[in-house]
Every structure is written in C-alpha cells, then in structure tokens.
Amino acid sequence: MNKTLIFGHKNPDTDAICSALAYAQLKNQLGISVEPVRLGSVNEETQFALDFFHVKEPRLVHTVANEANEVILVDHNERLQSASDITDVLVIEVIDHHRIANFETSQPLYYRAEPVGCTATILNKLYKEHGVPIPKDIAGLMVSAIISDTLLFKSPTCTEQDVAAARQLADIAEIDLEEYGLRMLKAGANLSDKPIGDLIAMDAKDFQMGHAKVKIAQVNAIDTNDVFSRQAELEAALEKVIASEQLDLYLFVVTDILNNDSIALALGRETQAVEQAYQVTLVDHKALLKGVVSRKKQIVPVLTDRLTKASRA
Amino acid sequence: MNKTLIFGHKNPDTDAICSALAYAQLKNQLGISVEPVRLGSVNEETQFALDFFHVKEPRLVHTVANEANEVILVDHNERLQSASDITDVLVIEVIDHHRIANFETSQPLYYRAEPVGCTATILNKLYKEHGVPIPKDIAGLMVSAIISDTLLFKSPTCTEQDVAAARQLADIAEIDLEEYGLRMLKAGANLSDKPIGDLIAMDAKDFQMGHAKVKIAQVNAIDTNDVFSRQAELEAALEKVIASEQLDLYLFVVTDILNNDSIALALGRETQAVEQAYQVTLVDHKALLKGVVSRKKQIVPVLTDRLTKASRA
Numbered sequence: 001m002n003k004t005l006i007f008g009h010k011n012p013d014t015d016a017i018c019s020a021l022a023y024a025q026l027k028n029q030l031g032i033s034v035e036p037v038r039l040g041s042v043n044e045e046t047q048f049a050l051d052f053f054h055v056k057e058p059r060l061v062h063t064v065a066n067e068a069n070e071v072i073l074v075d076h077n078e079r080l081q082s083a084s085d086i087t088d089v090l091v092i093e094v095i096d097h098h099r100i101a102n103f104e105t106s107q108p109l110y111y112r113a114e115p116v117g118c119t120a121t122i123l124n125k126l127y128k129e130h131g132v133p134i135p136k137d138i139a140g141l142m143v144s145a146i147i148s149d150t151l152l153f154k155s156p157t158c159t160e161q162d163v164a165a166a167r168q169l170a171d172i173a174e175i176d177l178e179e180y181g182l183r184m185l186k187a188g189a190n191l192s193d194k195p196i197g198d199l200i201a202m203d204a205k206d207f208q209m210g211h212a213k214v215k216i217a218q219v220n221a222i223d224t225n226d227v228f229s230r231q232a233e234l235e236a237a238l239e240k241v242i243a244s245e246q247l248d249l250y251l252f253v254v255t256d257i258l259n260n261d262s263i264a265l266a267l268g269r270e271t272q273a274v275e276q277a278y279q280v281t282l283v284d285h286k287a288l289l290k291g292v293v294s295r296k297k298q299i300v301p302v303l304t305d306r307l308t309k310a311s312r313a
Numbered sequence: 314m315n316k317t318l319i320f321g322h323k324n325p326d327t328d329a330i331c332s333a334l335a336y337a338q339l340k341n342q343l344g345i346s347v348e349p350v351r352l353g354s355v356n357e358e359t360q361f362a363l364d365f366f367h368v369k370e371p372r373l374v375h376t377v378a379n380e381a382n383e384v385i386l387v388d389h390n391e392r393l394q395s396a397s398d399i400t401d402v403l404v405i406e407v408i409d410h411h412r413i414a415n416f417e418t419s420q421p422l423y424y425r426a427e428p429v430g431c432t433a434t435i436l437n438k439l440y441k442e443h444g445v446p447i448p449k450d451i452a453g454l455m456v457s458a459i460i461s462d463t464l465l466f467k468s469p470t471c472t473e474q475d476v477a478a479a480r481q482l483a484d485i486a487e488i489d490l491e492e493y494g495l496r497m498l499k500a501g502a503n504l505s506d507k508p509i510g511d512l513i514a515m516d517a518k519d520f521q522m523g524h525a526k527v528k529i530a531q532v533n534a535i536d537t538n539d540v541f542s543r544q545a546e547l548e549a550a551l552e553k554v555i556a557s558e559q560l561d562l563y564l565f566v567v568t569d570i571l572n573n574d575s576i577a578l579a580l581g582r583e584t585q586a587v588e589q590a591y592q593v594t595l596v597d598h599k600a601l602l603k604g605v606v607s608r609k610k611q612i613v614p615v616l617t618d619r620l621t622k623a624s625r626a
Contacts, residue, residue, distance in 0.1 A: 097421055098421055099417075099418045099419055099420055099421055099422070100413070100416060100417060100418050100422070100424060101417045101418065101419075102417070103413060103416075104412075104413060104414045104415070105412045105413050105414065106412055106414075106613070106614045106617045106618065106621075107412055107428075107614055108410055108411055108412055108426065108427075108428040108609065108610075109412070109413070109426065109428055110426065110427050110428060111413060111424055111425070111426040111427075112424070112425060112426075113421065113422065113423065113424040113425075114421075114423050114424075115420075115421040115422055115423060129442070296421065297420075297421075300419070301419045301420050304419045305419060308419075
C-alpha cells in the first residue's frame, strides 16, 4: 500500500501516456520507486509510438486509492480529468502545462507547470536538472508526445522550448522528426473505421466553466468527412452522454491536421456560448473554427470566459 | 498599464518581501521589466534585514489592477491572502512553497512550488538554472527569508535544501549565519511595546477550511508574556475582527523562538476544532501547543482536516 503511482489524465493522449512513462523512469533512476499507470485505453497514435520504440504500455487502473496512498499527476491537474477517487489520495507532485483549476491540496507539494506545448518538454528539463541521461526509447516517447501536442509544431501552443527539446530528443532517439512525426500523426488520424463509441471517448476532457459542465472532445483527422459522414450516429451518441452526465455543453472538435483548421459540433443547452465565443453561426450544429487547433489555448480560455460571464449575469 | 508587478502575501513577512525583491532582480537581469511591490507594512524583523543590507523596501500598493494587467505571486497563491482585486489581473507566474487552494486560472502559467521551508530556497535554484549570479545584498535578503521561515532551521518545515541554500547565500552575503540569524529573529520578536492593533495584523493569514472562514495570526516572541500580559485587550481586538469579517475561528499563535513551542489563543464559534485537532483543552481560551512552530505544516493541515470533516458531517 505504500506505493506511488504516476499517471496522466483520463482518455489519455500520447503526452499523458508517454510523460507518465518518462517521469517514472527518471524517478526510478533517482532511486524513488514509482509505477506508471494509465486511466484509459491507448489510442492508435500512442500505440504507434509505443510499438516504434518497443515500450510496453503502462498498466490500466480504474481507481488509485485501493493500491496507493501517494500519486504524481502528469499532463493534468483538474479533478474532473483525474482518477475518480483522486480526493482519497495525497497528490505529492504535479508536472503539467495546463491552466490550474479545481485543484486543491492541504499540504505543500512539488508543482511544476510551465506554459509550454507539452509536458515532455518540462520533463526534458527535469532530466537535465538532475543530470540523468535520457535512454533512447524514453527520448523517442518524449519526442512523440511533443509532436502530438504541438501537431508537429503547428499548434499555437508550441513554443521555442518545445521545438528545441524535440530536436534534442529526436537526436537521442535517432529519428527524422518530420518523417516520423507525420507517420505518427497519420496513425492517429485514421478515423473512418473507428466505432462512434471509441471516437467520442478518444480524447474527451471535462471542465467546470462557471455554472456549466462542459465536455470537449478533440480528434485529429486527415479527412473530416471520415467523421461527419456519420453525423447522425455521432449526435445520437453525444446526446446520450449529455443526458447521462448532465452536461450543459458537449463540444466535439475534429481537427484537420493537414490544413490546421477545426470543425466543431456543439450540442447541449449552452451552444450559444460557442457561437458568441467564435462569432460563428452553428449550421446543422456545426461550425468551421478557422485556424483553431488547440483546445488548451484556443478553446478552453474563450469558452471559460464566455460561460463565467454568463454565470455572473 | 502594460506592467508586471511581483508581490508576496498580505501582512507580509520577511519571505514575502525579500522574495519579491529577489525575484524581481532576477527577472530584470533576464531583461524582463517587473516591479516588486508589497501589500502591507514591513515588520521589524524584515526592516532589520533591509537595513542591514541597505535595500529599500518595495513600494506599498493596496490594489493591483489599476496599474498592472499581469502579476507574479511569490510566497502565496490563495486568493484570500493576495491583493483584493487579484481576480481582475492575469497571474502569469507563481513561486511558492505552500499548499495550493482557492487558486484558479483560465490560461496555462509558470507555477513553481516545492515543499521546502522558504520561497527564497526555490529562487536560489532559479538563479542557478538561469546562470545569473546573485548580488551580495540580494543574497543577504534571501538568507534572511530562509532564517525567518525556518526559525533558524528549527522549524519542521526546514529541509536539507533550505540549509544548503542558506549556507551558500550566507557566504555570498558575507555573514555569520548563527550570529546574524539570532539578531534578526530577536529584532522581530520584541513585542512588549507593540500596539495591539499592529500585533494582530503582523502576520495574519485567511483560510477557507470546509465551510469555516479562519484567520491564523502568528508572532514570534522571546517572552510570550510580552503578549499575554495584555490578553484582555488582545481578545477585545480579536473579537472585533471576528465580528467585522464574520470569521468562524481566529487563532492567534505566539511562538516562543527560544523553546520552540507555541501558545495559541482561540476565539470564535469553531474553537472546538483546535481542541480536537491538538487534543488539548483551552483554558482561558489558551492552550500550549507543544513543539508547534510552523503554521504551514503543523496548524493549517490539521485544522483543515478537522474543519473539512466537520463540514461534511
């Protein structure tokens, strides 16, 4: 029971999985015993990276308090995005690159957040600060996380630090950044044969914004038609989630990774927040969000502002 | 208006003042223009350190949004302990060593918290990470902050990192740690001629614990009688604050810096939380808290647990 688990957010993306593995490796090198775990299934993009570098995925857990009293969070901090029983364990560290919200501790902790594009970019610093060399396979996972979070450096969340870290890590991993990056992104963007149930759970995150309970899912696509050719089926699935989880807004964002735009499908009673935030009109529940590729930088802040103002009014 | 302010908590202690000055110096060395300010008056201990190292105190401000759109917080994060209009500005960085609570952003930020005894210990790392040498006077202020927060290394919050940082900084500042440290602590612990109004505001912090609004003040004393010889006057002043700020608990802690114990005076409707938390009986509203010297480590967590459970019950 005296065990420490490291994990990323629910519906894990490549950063959530790879940063848990990479930080666990660093901790273990420093003589601190921790186990990396995951809160959900591994998506195709992440599986491509794990297979490429011959690393086994972390163990799947549904709750954490039954087997650990201390945990380390990577790539998230918000309660709604973490293990369902997160309030029953002690969070001793957080390494993250998101806003801080719905997070509270009774004790001081190590909290390292930086406004960069990817958690792995911060981990690259931590390895250096501790003077620990990064093994080839772990470097491969870390550069995969940066490619994923920054859409191969095209997202507005990408900073010079992310690009520099990715270059260093690609050298250690002995890969060609562009060639590997595009292959990995494409492996995750093939949505045509994905069951709708899998599609909507792939990378969905929950947010409390003012009084509104909001879920924002984002998937990468090479052809957005792979998703919207099944719009009726998709909407039925989303409506079911809205009802069962009592959501005020479900925003399903399909990001075109070749053109760097997104098409958003919005359902729920608060869809006008989307129209106001982006000055668009939803047609058939959809709108093109020109140039929008980052949930963190281009969606969460504007919707939070919108819905917080609405709550105050 | 395009200005960045750096400041510590209300009722600033030596760490809140000196870390604002030290981090502002680092930022300015890095070419980032910021101004250190303070949210309250400078106490005698801090004044001793400022005078000793010939540094002027930061400018006093009452609100921040009227002159800055971005701020950096040091030595605190909780809303109740910050500028009264903190929600009207963008917090771009936090350097802290406390629990995280009642803190929320809509954007990613740089947040660096470590479970060490003093903010200045973290700043010592940041200077190194950026390769910037620490000037003699700034090193003097930083070591003063560490001495103050750790009660010259006797507090349970003190870590090996604090001791090592203090030694390095004392070398740069060219002081004898023990001799300077005791002189500085004594300068702040002479309470006999202090007006009661000043005494209760010296180092008071507000906390939301469950449903309870709690204020915890802490003063250092060489002789606790300097305070309790005026208990009736003290209680009248505390009761006034309880009424005007609608507090559920006011805990006034007088820490004996020679024997490393504290005497707590508790007033308000939730005083039984103190008795339960420490297994003591308040006599004449007072109890000896044996070995308790740290508000952060030995008071806030146990009272939070107690009052959070009470709220749930």
